Amino acid sequence: MNVLFVDDEQAILDGYRFLMHQFRRQWTSFYACSANDAIDILSREAIDLVISDMRMPGIDGAELLAIVRERWPGVTRIVLTGQADQAAMMRAIPEAHQFLSKPCDHVTLTEFIQRVAILRAQTMSDDLLQIAGALPTLPSAPKVYNAIMSALRNENASIVQIARIVESDPTLSARVLQLINSSYYGSGKRVSSIAVATQLLGLDFIRTLTLACHVFQSSTSTEHKLWLDSFQEHSLTVARTMMELARQDDKEVWFAAGLLHDIGENVLRTRISSNDHAAEDILRNHKGLHARIGAYLLGSWGISMPIVEATALHHTPWLAVGEARRISSLLFAIEVSVNEESLVDVPPEFLPEVEECLTNIPASFLAEGVA
Numbered sequence: 001m002n003v004l005f006v007d008d009e010q011a012i013l014d015g016y017r018f019l020m021h022q023f024r025r026q027w028t029s030f031y032a033c034s035a036n037d038a039i040d041i042l043s044r045e046a047i048d049l050v051i052s053d054m055r056m057p058g059i060d061g062a063e064l065l066a067i068v069r070e071r072w073p074g075v076t077r078i079v080l081t082g083q084a085d086q087a088a089m090m091r092a093i094p095e096a097h098q099f100l101s102k103p104c105d106h107v108t109l110t111e112f113i114q115r116v117a118i119l120r121a122q123t124m125s126d127d128l129l130q131i132a133g134a135l136p137t138l139p140s141a142p143k144v145y146n147a148i149m150s151a152l153r154n155e156n157a158s159i160v161q162i163a164r165i166v167e168s169d170p171t172l173s174a175r176v177l178q179l180i181n182s183s184y185y186g187s188g189k190r191v192s193s194i195a196v197a198t199q200l201l202g203l204d205f206i207r208t209l210t211l212a213c214h215v216f217q218s219s220t221s222t223e224h225k226l227w228l229d230s231f232q233e234h235s236l237t238v239a240r241t242m243m244e245l246a247r248q249d250d251k252e253v254w255f256a257a258g259l260l261h262d263i264g265e266n267v268l269r270t271r272i273s274s275n276d277h278a279a280e281d282i283l284r285n286h287k288g289l290h291a292r293i294g295a296y297l298l299g300s301w302g303i304s305m306p307i308v309e310a311t312a313l314h315h316t317p318w319l320a321v322g323e324a325r326r327i328s329s330l331l332f333a334i335e336v337s338v339n340e341e342s343l344v345d346v347p348p349e350f351l352p353e354v355e356e357c358l359t360n361i362p363a364s365f366l367a368e369g370v371a
């Protein structure tokens with residue numbers, strides 16, 4: 001994997017250089033002291049991951065990542081920000097896959113690079129790209145999602161503006177209100193304004209819901225509609241269970257991961273007609289393909305990295321490290337508990353971890369027995 005570090009402070013770049021020397025056999029690193037320098041390197045080298053500082057003279061981190069998104073959409077984009085950069089961070093939200101807070105210690109940084117490498121191996125490998133290419137066109141992100149993203153790119157974007165976009169989609173509006181007023185979200189008061197709901201749920205959450213609504217909505221065949229009902233029920237139940245188990249800070253991400261983890265399953269079902277045997281074979285021969293296709297799609301739509309990781313690894317959580325391992329292990333355990341996964345292929349050393357997750361799943365979830 002090729003990693004590009006961008007920072008206007010030479011001392012920080014030297015620190016990265018020193019750190020990455022130990023990992024030179026695994027990763028090749030490049031260093032740029034300005035956005036222009038970075039663009040030069042990106043034009044010459046096949047970069048996989050850009051880690052950029054936010055504050056730089058001239059083109060800053062958010063602007064640089066916007067350029068990278070446009071010109072090199074396959075590159076993973078990370079921005080490092082300090083506490084004081086709230087306004088700049090808002091601008092970077094639609095451009096970055098993940099934020100790291102500055103200063104970032106070496107253990108956090110290298111574990112993070114490792115997570116990106118694992119995720120890219122799952123979602124950008126040649127075999128997957130070939131399968132994705134063989135399927136009839138993959139869906140694009142919904143219009144309302146794109147509208148939210150482009151509003152966020154505008155420096156003066158406000159919650160009110162985002163709320164207006166949400167309001168323009170009745171299904172989405174209904175879902176947002178349903179969610180905020182449901183007992184499991186636990187806001188404790190009745191909310192009937194989309195603007196208030198958007199504020200309470202947060203922009204990231206609204207983005208996820210936009211995608212989920214889109215996925216649960218579209219179907220023409222009766223057979224698929226029936227399947228979609230149980231799929232939606234499964235996704236929502238997993239999302240609720242994840243939220244119940246999450247710490248306060250993780251609730252949004254865990255809920256979103258639960259909601260979207262099987263998104264690839266629906267994509268594959270929608271794309272593959274029942275008499276398409278070649279495609280059926282692809283599905284049968286590639287266990288866990290829905291996880292990788294789903295993550296590939298979410299990644300290409302710019303969804304934040306922890307959600308994409310959880311989706312990619314929810315049938316192979318033993319490949320994950322750090323935070324990604326916690327979320328994907330739990331998702332895996334939930335899949336096991338509803339018989340969508342078995343323990344047969346689990347490496348023996350991972351069994352205690354999955355067993356511990358299984359004991360944490362609330363009995364109420366198991367009682368619902370959704371499949």
Ligand SMILES: [Fe+2]
Binds near residue numbers: 234
């Ligand atoms: Fe699932």
Ligand SMILES: [Fe+2]
Binds near residue numbers: 262290315340
């Ligand atoms: Fe799954």
